[in-house]
Amino acid sequence: xxxxxxxxxxPTPAQITAALNPPPGRNGxxxxxxxxxxxxxxxxxxxxxxxxxxMFDALRRSxxxxxxxRVENNAGFAADAYGRITGEAAPLLLSTGPGALTSLAALxxxxxxxxxxxxxxxQIPTAGLGGGRHGYLHELPDQAxxxxxxxxxxxxxxxxxxxxxxxxxxxxxxxxxxxxxxxVEIPQDVLLAEATLPVVTAMDATxxxxxxxxxxxxxxxxxxxxxxxxxxxxxxxxVRSDASGKLRALAEKLxxxxxxxxxxxxxxxxxxxxxxxxxxxxxxxxxxxxxADVLLxxxxxxxxxxxxxxxxxxxxxxxxxxxxxxxxxxxxxxIGIHAxxxxxxxALLETVEERTDESAPERVRELLSRVGERIAAQDxxxxxxxxxxxxxxxxxxxxxxxxxxxxxxxxxxxxxxRGTNTMHSAQGAGxxxxxxxxxxxxxxxxxxxxxLAVSGDGGALYSIAELATARQYxxxxxxxxxxxxxYGILREYMTDAFGQATATELTRPDYVALAESFGxxxxxxxxxxxxxxxxxxxxTPGPSVVVLPAVLRMFxxxxxx
Numbered sequence: 026x027x028x029x030x031x032x033x034x035x036p037t038p039a040q041i042t043a044a045l046n047p048p049p050g051r052n053g054x055x056x057x058x059x060x061x062x063x064x065x066x067x068x069x070x071x072x073x074x075x076x077x078x079x080m081f082d083a084l085r086r087s088x089x090x091x092x093x094x095r096v097e098n099n100a101g102f103a104a105d106a107y108g109r110i111t112g113e114a115a116p117l118l119l120s121t122g123p124g125a126l127t128s129l130a131a132l133x134x135x136x137x138x139x140x141x142x143x144x145x146x147x148q149i150p151t152a153g154l155g156g157g158r159h160g161y162l163h164e165l166p167d168q169a170x171x172x173x174x175x176x177x178x179x180x181x182x183x184x185x186x187x188x189x190x191x192x193x194x195x196x197x198x199x200x201x202x203x204x205x206x207x208x209v210e211i212p213q214d215v216l217l218a219e220a221t222l223p224v225v226t227a228m229d230a231t232x233x234x235x236x237x238x239x240x241x242x243x244x245x246x247x248x249x250x251x252x253x254x255x256x257x258x259x260x261x262x263x264v265r266s267d268a269s270g271k272l273r274a275l276a277e278k279l280x281x282x283x284x285x286x287x288x289x290x291x292x293x294x295x296x297x298x299x300x301x302x303x304x305x306x307x308x309x310x311x312x313x314x315x316x317a318d319v320l321l322x323x324x325x326x327x328x329x330x331x332x333x334x335x336x337x338x339x340x341x342x343x344x345x346x347x348x349x350x351x352x353x354x355x356x357x358x359x360i361g362i363h364a365x366x367x368x369x370x371x372a373l374l375e376t377v378e379e380r381t382d383e384s385a386p387e388r389v390r391e392l393l394s395r396v397g398e399r400i401a402a403q404d405x406x407x408x409x410x411x412x413x414x415x416x417x418x419x420x421x422x423x424x425x426x427x428x429x430x431x432x433x434x435x436x437x438x439x440x441x442x443r444g445t446n447t448m449h450s451a452q453g454a455g456x457x458x459x460x461x462x463x464x465x466x467x468x469x470x471x472x473x474x475x476x477l478a479v480s481g482d483g484g485a486l487y488s489i490a491e492l493a494t495a496r497q498y499x500x501x502x503x504x505x506x507x508x509x510x511x512y513g514i515l516r517e518y519m520t521d522a523f524g525q526a527t528a529t530e531l532t533r534p535d536y537v538a539l540a541e542s543f544g545x546x547x548x549x550x551x552x553x554x555x556x557x558x559x560x561x562x563x564x565t566p567g568p569s570v571v572v573l574p575a576v577l578r579m580f581x582x583x584x585x586x
C-alpha cells in the first residue's frame with residue numbers, strides 16, 4: 026500500500042547535473058534569496074547593515090526586486106502594506122541588534138492587523154551565541170527573545186543547510202490563518218561563508234487550512250436561521266481571507282444588517298441596504314447590536330475600538346468566528362468557532378435557511394439617520410467637508426493608508442472605502458508613522474494606480490525620510506499632510522481631561538519646501554481647494570505632497586456617559 030508521504034518527486038537529469046555542479050561565487054545569502062524566489066517572492070524590502078551584507082550581496086545575483094527604505098520601522102510598514110495588498114508574504118531584510126529592534130513597532134502593527142511579513146535578520150557570528158557577553162557589535166544576549174512576544178513564530182538558523190527549511194517554515198506560518206509577521210535570524214558567518222550546496226529551486230510551503238468544526242457551524246446556522254433580529258459584525262479577518270463576497274451572500278440570505286469594524290473596512294458594501302457602515306463609536310449603533318437576538322461576529326476579537334471602548338454588552342446569543350485562538354471569547358461568551366473566515370462563512374452559507382425580513386433595511390435607515398443627526402448637531406462641517414473632498418478626489422479603486430491622526434479617526438467611522446481591500450490604517454497597534462511608508466509598499470505592489478497616504482504633521486515627521494525612497498523608486502504615492510501644529514488628538518484628550526495640553530505643540534518644517542528639496546512636488550492647499558489639488562496630485566505620475574493647514578476636531582464620544 027502506498028501512502029501520500031511515501032511519494033517523492035524524482036529529480037530530472039538536468040536537476041541532477043545542476044545539483045552536482047553549483048555555480049561558484051555563492052554564499053549563505055544566496056541560499057536566502059534563492060529560497061525566497063523559490064517560494065514565489067518577487068519583491069523584498071529592507072535596509073542593509075554590517076552583519077546582513079551577505080544577504081544584500083546575494084540580491085544582485087537574484088531576480089528579486091529590492092525596495093530599500095531609510096528606517097527599518099518604515100521598511101516594516103512598507104512590507105506590511107505589501108502583504109495586505111497582495112496577500113503574499115512580504116520579505117523584510119534587516120541587520121542585527123539596533124536594525125532588528127527598530128522594526129519592532131512595525132511588526133507589532135503587522136501582528137495586530139494580520140499582515141504576512143517575513144522578517145529575516147542577521148545575527149552575531151555563531152561563536153558569540155549562547156548568552157555569553159562576547160562584545161560583538163550589535164550583540165544582544167538573546168535577540169530572538171525581543172521578538173517572541175510580537176511575531177507569530179521565531180526561526181533560528183545555525184547552519185547553511187537549515188536556511189531553506191527555516192524560511193519555508195516561516196513562510197507557511199506567515200500565510201496560515203491568522204496571517205501575521207514571522208522572524209528568521211541567521212548568523213553573520215553563516216551568511217558570508219561560501220555556499221557549496223545546490224541552488225535552491227521550488228519550495229513547498231503551502232499554508233495550513235483552518236476550517237471550522239461542522240457541529241459548531243450547524244449549531245450557528247440553526248440559531249441564525251431562527252433569529253428574529255440577527256446582526257453581523259465584520260472584522261479584518263473577512264478582508265484578509267478574501268471572504269467579502271461570501272459575507273454579502275450570507276447577510277442577504279439572512280436579511281441581517283452588517284457593521285464593519287475599523288480594521289474590516291470594505292468587508293461589506295458601504296451603500297448596501299443592510300449596511301450599518303462603520304459607526305462603532307456611536308451609542309445608537311451599540312444599542313442596535315445589543316438588541317440583536319443572534320449576533321454573528323466574523324474575523325474580529327471585539328477589542329476596544331470594535332466594542333465602543335468595551336461598553337458594548339450583547340444581550341443575545343453571540344457566534345464568533347475567529348482565526349486567532351487567543352481572541353476567541355476573550356471579551357464575550359460566545360459559540361466560539363476557531364476558523365478562517367472564508368471556509369466558515371461558506372459552511373454557514375450552505376447551511377442556513379433563507380429568512381424574510383422586510384423591516385431590516387428600514388431599521389438600518391433609521392439607525393443611520395440617528396447617527397447623522399447626532400453628528401449634525403456638533404458643528405463639524407469642516408471635518409466632513411475635508412473627508413468628503415478626499416473621497417471625491419481619490420479614484421474608487423485606489424488604496425489609501427492612514428496614520429494615527431484626527432482625519433483618520435473620522436475615516437474609520439465615516440469614509441466609504443469603495444472596495445474590499447482598499448483602506449488601511451495603523452489602528453491595530455496604534456503607532457505613529459504608518460501612513461506614508463505603508464503607501465509606498467502598496468505602490469510597489471501595484472504601481473498602475475495612485476496610492477493615497479494621510480498623516481498629521483506629528484506622524485509625518487516619523488517618516489519624512491521616506492520622501493527620498495518615494496523619489497528614488499518613483500512610486501505613485503500622494504501624501505496628504507494635515508498640519509495642525511502638533512499632536513492634535515492628544516491635544517484634545519489632554520484638554521478634555523486636564524483643562525490644558527502639555528507636550529503636544531510642535532515646531533515643524535515647511536513641508537512643501539521640504540518635499541521639493543527631495544525632488545517631490547508639493548502644494549499648500551485649503552479646505553476649499555483640497556479636492557482639486559488632491560485630484561491633480563493623484564493624477565500626476567510619481568510621488569507628491571499636499572499640505573492642508575487645518576485644526577480638525579473629533580465628534581463627541583458616546584462611551585463616557
